[in-house]
């Protein structure tokens with residue numbers, strides 16, 4: 055791999071809500087510039103926790119206990135607040151899960167798209183507006199002027215998600231975090247949105263961490279995959295390696311249990327109980343060893 059834009063090393067976190075339960079257990083991952091990494095796992099695996107750590111929005115009840123998050127050569131865990139403010143929401147941005155709640159209901163799209171360009175890129179109102187229209191065009195919105203004048207509730211779910219994708223790419227970030235960005239959309243719109251994100255990511259050579267519980271989504275847009283279970287990396291590799299020649303029994307079971315992964319939109323099918331039990335026992339045993 056070329057020099058990674060993101061390298062997470064041995065990242066561990068505990069939940070103070072659950073009496074110090076481990077939610078990340080020594081997670082390692084790497085992402086090269088211009089690549090899409092799928093972060094996959096069942097509910098509670100720790101996907102969003104990693105995403106939030108990358109965006110600097112971890113809740114106070116989650117405590118990182120060890121590890122490094124090296125982004126563009128700097129450890130985000132030790133950078134001063136001032137430096138972090140120039141990274142989060144600027145060089146690292148988010149495509150959120152729910153397009154309605156992520157937009158401010160009381161402000162026209164125009165304002166929401168131009169704020170960042172004016173504040174963070176010192177553009178004039180006119181420059182920011184031109185850039186916003188170009189961005190809406192890039193996300194295949196055919197009547198950008200109308201959308202600019204609209205309030206979020208006047209747009210469909212798919213349109214709102216396109217606006218948020220435009221917003222995520224607006225500042226030309228180096229890394230975009232997409233946390234299940236299509237789960238709130240119906241299957242046909244999902245496919246269009248995935249294609250759109252992939253197209254923009256390739257055109258802008260942006261690195262993307264794509265959180266999903268859907269191997270179909272992984273097959274469609276990810277270059278690499280990291281599979282998590284209970285905060286532990288189970289298997290990682292290129293998408294082809296992981297889907298076609300999985301080595302871990304859990305990965306094999308996931309692929310075997312699921313519908314064909316060339317059909318995005320179905321999600322993870324539960325794997326047999328005995329495999330889950332063995333995996334949990336393994337993880338608990340290694341927790342015991344690491345605390346010894």
Ligand SMILES: Nc1ncnc2c1ncn2[C@@H]1O[C@H](COP(=O)(O)OP(=O)(O)OP(=O)(O)O)[C@@H](O)[C@H]1O
Nearest residue numbers: 069071077096097098099100101102103113115116
């Ligand atoms: N605000 C919080 N404070 C403390 N612990 C939390 C908090 N949010 C989530 N957790 C815990 O962290 C663990 C991982 O949760 P996380 O949200 O990262 O999982 P996920 O893989 O994103 O799951 P999902 O597919 O349901 O979104 C869970 O055990 C959860 O209970």
Ligand SMILES: [Mg+2]
Nearest residue numbers: 101102103233
């Ligand atoms: Mg999540």
